[in-house]
Amino acid sequence: MDINISKAYLTIGKNVKKQRMKKGISQLALALEMGYESVSIVSMSEVGARDKHFNIEHLLKISKILQIDVCCFFEDVL
Numbered sequence: 001m002d003i004n005i006s007k008a009y010l011t012i013g014k015n016v017k018k019q020r021m022k023k024g025i026s027q028l029a030l031a032l033e034m035g036y037e038s039v040s041i042v043s044m045s046e047v048g049a050r051d052k053h054f055n056i057e058h059l060l061k062i063s064k065i066l067q068i069d070v071c072c073f074f075e076d077v078l
Contacts, residue, residue: 008077009053013046015073016054016062023066033065034058 020030020042027042034041044052054062054073063070 006048010048011075011077012054012059012073013048015075016042016059017046019066019068019072020062025066030062030065034061 020027025033027046028039031037031039031042036042041052041058044050045054045058059070059073063073
């Protein structure tokens, strides 16, 4: 994977974590609200484990759950 794309995914993951924590929502609670039965999608995507990352569908769902603009996840990406 291109290094710049990898960095972008990592930054997006960090931004999701920052916004999630600001709202006081656990990884499990977020995953359940997104429709998953496991925390793994959120936990791995927040840190880029095993090249996992959030896709646009995930980000749109998360922004709705956290009641924030999806653009917040792209801070410091460019």
